[in-house]
Amino acid sequence: MKIIWISFLLTTLLLTSCDLFISSKSDNEIVDKIPFQTIFKGFKTEKADDFESVVLRNYVQAYNFLSEYLSEVPARHKLFDINYSDSLVIGVFTSGKPNNSYSIEIDSVLAYMNSVNIYVTEYGSAFGGRVIVFPGHFIKVSNTDVQNKKFDFDLTRICELEPCTWSE
Numbered sequence: 001m002k003i004i005w006i007s008f009l010l011t012t013l014l015l016t017s018c019d020l021f022i023s024s025k026s027d028n029e030i031v032d033k034i035p036f037q038t039i040f041k042g043f044k045t046e047k048a049d050d051f052e053s054v055v056l057r058n059y060v061q062a063y064n065f066l067s068e069y070l071s072e073v074p075a076r077h078k079l080f081d082i083n084y085s086d087s088l089v090i091g092v093f094t095s096g097k098p099n100n101s102y103s104i105e106i107d108s109v110l111a112y113m114n115s116v117n118i119y120v121t122e123y124g125s126a127f128g129g130r131v132i133v134f135p136g137h138f139i140k141v142s143n144t145d146v147q148n149k150k151f152d153f154d155l156t157r158i159c160e161l162e163p164c165t166w167s168e
Contacts, residue, residue, distance in 0.1 A: 034109040035142075037139060041103075042134055043093040046096070053118070055088060088140065090139050092138075097132065102124050106118060109139075109141060117153075121158060122157045123158050
C-alpha cells in the first residue's frame with residue numbers, strides 16, 4: 001500500500017511541476033492574435049508581380065509605395081487617411097487575373113516573440129471571363145501590437161478549378 005501511495009504522490013508532483021513549468025513561460029513566447037480592420041480590397045496596378053506584400057509605417061512610405069504602384073484614386077485616399085502614429089498598414093496584392101473568381105484575403109495576423117506572421121489565402125479558378133480583376137487586401141493594425149517585430153507572409157493558394165493562372 002505504501003508503494004502505491006508513494007507512486008501516486010510522485011506522479012502528482014511530477015504533473016504539478018510540468019504544469020508550473022508550462023505556465024511560467026514569459027508573455028513574449030505566447031502567440032497573440034492581432035485584431036485588424038480592412039481598409040479596402042482590390043488594388044488596380046499593372047506593375048504587380050504574381051504576389052506582392054507591403055508594410056507601410058508612415059506617410060512617406062505610403063507616398064513612395066503609391067508612386068511606385070500607380071493605383072486607383074480611392075486606394076490612394078484611404079492610405080493617406082490612416083493615422084500612422086497609431087496604426088500601420090499591411091497589404092497583399094497580385095497581378096491582374098483573368099476573371100472575377102480570383103481573390104486574395106488576409107486571414108489572420110499572429111504575433112509570436114519577435115515576429116508577426118500574416119496568413120494569406122489566394123483563391124483562383126479556371127472559369128474564364130472577359131473581366132480582369134486585381135485582387136488585393138489592405139488592413140490596418142495597431143502599432144502597439146506589432147512594434148519592433150519582423151513581418152513574415154505565409155501564402156496558401158487554393159485552385160478551385162484547374163488551371164489557375166499563377167506561377168510557382
